[in-house]
Amino acid sequence: MASDWTPSSWRNKKAAQDVDYPDTEHLDRVLSKIKQLPPLVTPSEIERLRHQLTTVQKGEAFLLHAGDCAESFDAVTHENISNKIGLILSFSLILIWGARLPIVRIGRIAGQYAKPRSSPTEKIGDREVTSFRGDNVNGLDPNERTPDPERLLSAYFHSTATLNYVRGLLTSGFASLHHPRDWSLSHVRSPELKKEFERITEGLSDALGFTHTIGFGAADSTPYDQGGTRGVLGEVDFYTSHEGLMLGYEEAMTREFPLASSGLTSTTNAIDGKQRRNGGRCSYNTSAHFLWIGDRTRQLDGAHVEYFRGIRNPIGVKVGPSMRDEELIRLLDIINPDKEDGRVTLITRYGAAKVEQFLPGHIAAVQKSGHPVIWISDPMHGNTQISTTGLKTRHFGTIISELTSAIRTHAAHHSCLNGVSLEFTGELTDDGFSVTECVGGSMGLSEDELGLRYQSFCDPRLNFEQSMDVAFLISNHFKRQRLGRYRSDSDVLFEELGGRSPA
Numbered sequence: 001m002a003s004d005w006t007p008s009s010w011r012n013k014k015a016a017q018d019v020d021y022p023d024t025e026h027l028d029r030v031l032s033k034i035k036q037l038p039p040l041v042t043p044s045e046i047e048r049l050r051h052q053l054t055t056v057q058k059g060e061a062f063l064l065h066a067g068d069c070a071e072s073f074d075a076v077t078h079e080n081i082s083n084k085i086g087l088i089l090s091f092s093l094i095l096i097w098g099a100r101l102p103i104v105r106i107g108r109i110a111g112q113y114a115k116p117r118s119s120p121t122e123k124i125g126d127r128e129v130t131s132f133r134g135d136n137v138n139g140l141d142p143n144e145r146t147p148d149p150e151r152l153l154s155a156y157f158h159s160t161a162t163l164n165y166v167r168g169l170l171t172s173g174f175a176s177l178h179h180p181r182d183w184s185l186s187h188v189r190s191p192e193l194k195k196e197f198e199r200i201t202e203g204l205s206d207a208l209g210f211t212h213t214i215g216f217g218a219a220d221s222t223p224y225d226q227g228g229t230r231g232v233l234g235e236v237d238f239y240t241s242h243e244g245l246m247l248g249y250e251e252a253m254t255r256e257f258p259l260a261s262s263g264l265t266s267t268t269n270a271i272d273g274k275q276r277r278n279g280g281r282c283s284y285n286t287s288a289h290f291l292w293i294g295d296r297t298r299q300l301d302g303a304h305v306e307y308f309r310g311i312r313n314p315i316g317v318k319v320g321p322s323m324r325d326e327e328l329i330r331l332l333d334i335i336n337p338d339k340e341d342g343r344v345t346l347i348t349r350y351g352a353a354k355v356e357q358f359l360p361g362h363i364a365a366v367q368k369s370g371h372p373v374i375w376i377s378d379p380m381h382g383n384t385q386i387s388t389t390g391l392k393t394r395h396f397g398t399i400i401s402e403l404t405s406a407i408r409t410h411a412a413h414h415s416c417l418n419g420v421s422l423e424f425t426g427e428l429t430d431d432g433f434s435v436t437e438c439v440g441g442s443m444g445l446s447e448d449e450l451g452l453r454y455q456s457f458c459d460p461r462l463n464f465e466q467s468m469d470v471a472f473l474i475s476n477h478f479k480r481q482r483l484g485r486y487r488s489d490s491d492v493l494f495e496e497l498g499g500r501s502p503a
């Protein structure tokens, strides 16, 4: 545990994006209750993720961090949860196929409720109301905008119900089904693109068929519910994450565990000097495996950085255009003073047009400092715009341009992009259609169509088909790289989908 740190030492610092509760005694009562409730995740799982992230850092695995911008209590249903997990599994299967690398999956799920906002108030019709700050703070209904501490408790229980169902799905063979929901490709408008996608899905199906034939899959063996095993494809790790914004809640979910119960061994670099001095006890945030600090709350002297520096979990930091090179290194010195592998993931989100301006300086500063980091690209948050119809949206071409600029810039600076962070959803409307929040992609969604099924409470998410487009793109990029076709022929997928090829 870091010196001078306690789970509550953040209370002596200023917290950006703080929530103003009218009744603080009520808040304290709720937090005391949460302190008594059991952890959602275990220290062993957290250590396992740290270990897997060290492999991502070395380029031996790829990180997929994805899910909702903001979860909502009403969306905690079995259809939504299985569609979200199904999308993450399909996406990662496509990546594994192209990259031939293990994928570490971290969902923005089972706790991603709180939202930082650009403005403390918003206009709804003629009314100026407190901005919606996420279901664990206030309600979307303009009449329910007063922060209510009971929502934190409700968030705990909704996270628990979500995670319980996720664990149930993943331990009963769900992952071995491969989720071929819409590999029919009927939505793909361009014939050229459709041909490329077909080549990929055929190759993938062929590879899956081969693994089943030689006995590594589950399809030709006894199903799990009839006493069979989960099969190799059914054994997947899955981790949860959320932005660690509501520090009172995070503090209440922080628990100290002795090393013995975390399953650590002395062969890992997991035990740093300070923890040893603390008798080997570590503070784990048990609300999620992975937490991140947002771009609006990463002040060096702020409460969020103070809280994060003391927890044992692997953590993320959003890095936007306002981060100065030397500030990034000072931040890394605070949150990872012993330069532990697998501890820090930098999630860059500059905006497509700014990657080349800011990323090289950040890479060079990190390389010079000797800090080990995992670099992932969030191509969503720097690319939000307002549509002609007044909806918050993101253009598919811009999203993949940020992604490809990040891949290219890392490669040009002796670095490597280790993963992606996406806002996407496999959620369907009641009549079975995908949401319409981002423009473009293979289904060619136009700005006029956004209003059809716009369901996000905060930022626009890629729908199932658009997410598959991204999966095919990245997978194909890795495959070309593996086969040495990185710079030779043109990349049809990138050209057809409106992005810049990474080559």
Ligand SMILES: O=C[C@H](O)[C@H](O)COP(=O)(O)O
Residues within 6 Å of the ligand: 069, 115, 116, 117, 118, 119, 381, 458, 459
């Ligand atoms: O998810 C990120 C932020 O909470 C979100 O982009 C803020 O949105 P706003 O600019 O509408 O407040």
Ligand SMILES: C=C(OP(=O)(O)O)C(=O)O
Residues within 6 Å of the ligand: 069, 116, 243, 293, 294, 295, 296, 318, 349, 381
């Ligand atoms: C708030 C978020 O992003 P950022 O901090 O990068 O704006 C987010 O990822 O939901």
Ligand SMILES: [Mn+2]
Residues within 6 Å of the ligand: 069, 070, 381, 423, 458, 459
């Ligand atoms: Mn968002």
